[in-house]
Amino acid sequence: MKEKKDLNIVFMGTPEFAVTILEKLIKESYSIKAVVTAPDRPAGRGRKLQGSAVKECALQHNLPVLQPTQLKGQEFIQELTSFQADLFIVVAFRMLPKVVWEIPTMGTFNLHGSLLPQYRGAAPINWAVINGETETGVTTFFIDEKIDTGQTLLSDKLSIGENETAGELHDRMMVLGAQTVVNTVELIRLGNAQPQPQPDRDLKSAPKISKQDCLLDLRKPVKAIHNFIRGMSPYPTAWIKLTHKESGEIKTLKLFRSEVVDEQNHGELALLNENKKLILKTKSGALNLIEVQLEGKKRLNATSFLAGFPLDEWQIVD
Incomplete structure (x- = not known):
């Protein structure tokens, strides 16, 4: 059994989600020998x-920071090996080749944003919300x-609120995930880890989401529409098309928050101002759209949007 300070760890990750976990490991006084992350990219x-x-x-x-272009x-392999790490921890990083993950003596484990084996893939948080799940969680695995x-x-579980967005769930999951990672490190450090094989049946997938996937299908049941909106919020964001009744101009309207x-x-599709609320009516129900963003404009609450947008001049493109 190694003491915390004697357990050499290399951490791999890129986005904000991984930062919370890295900071938790540092706070818990683990010996982080190096951090591996993506190369710098143009921004702004x-x-x-x-x-x-x-x-x-x-x-x-x-x-120390390593930013390899070729894993x-x-x-890169030589430099990584030189740290003599006992353990690699991976959070929101690229798929690692075997030549990398087999380096540390105690193995390489990953934190995933679902209760595996469900929602394997790039977007587990989004798909759990889109599919209307009431529970999800985080899992560590070799x-x-x-x-x-x-x-x-x-694995540790989280409930999902009926109006909770993927972004809100993401932020709660970061905190839970940080503790799950620390608990996993302790199991491995103390020699108490008992890895379990994943079953391969009745699986729900979580593939990467592209912008083309974000167009809202208004023919679906109203709860499915609501779940899609919150599952895509704040990114990559569900959207609908609006057309001007006279000119035929088309604009997109992003939808960030709703409630059933x-x-x-309600018969035909309609987007209405009802007592300063932006109401989307469909054949299966009605939604109160709480936060939206018109193409080329800022994200606004519905009241502010309605105050500056001539809604009666536009209609939804089905």
């Missing part, structure tokens, strides 16, 4: 190179040759 209007959220966190704590590159299929170590008003048949 000036397209200046910008480091990842994980890189910024690592630099603040004076940790199988000989120079990495193997396939994506998200390795033997599981720990009723589940009765």
Whole structure:
């Protein structure tokens, strides 16, 4: 059994989600020997190179940062091996080749944003909300040759509110995930880990979501529409098309937050101002649209949107 300070860890991650976990490990006094993250990328209007959220966190704590473009590159492998890590921890990073994840003596484990084996894939948080799940969670597992299929170590559950967005769930999951990672490290450090194989039956997938997937299908039941809106919020965001009744101009309207008003048949599609509320009526019910963003404009609450948009001049493109 190693003491905390003697357990050498290399952390791999890129977005803000991973920062919370890295900071938790640092706070718990684990020995982080290096951080591996994505190369700097152009960002903002000036397209200046910008480091990842994980890189910024690592630099603040004076940790060595590796930013490989090729994970199988000989120079990267040699540098990674030189840290003599006992354990690699992966959170929201790229798929690792075997030559990388087999380096540490105690293995390489990943934190995934679902209760595996359900929702393997790139967007587990979004798909759990889109599918109307009332419960999800996080799982740690040892990495193997396939994506998200390795033997599981720990899992912790989270309930999902009926109006909760993917973004809100993401933020709660970061906090839970940080503790789950620490608990997993302790199991491994103390020699108490009992990896369990994942069953491969009745699986729900979580594939990557593209912008083309975000157009709202208004023919679906109103609860499914509501779940889609919150499952895509704040990113990549569900949207509908509006057309001007006279000119034929088309604009997109992004939908960030909604609530189900009723589940009765309202006939034709309509977008209405009812007592300063933006109401979307469909054949299966009605939604109160709480936050929206018109193409080329800022994100607004519905009241502010209605105050500056001539709604009666536009209609929904089915």
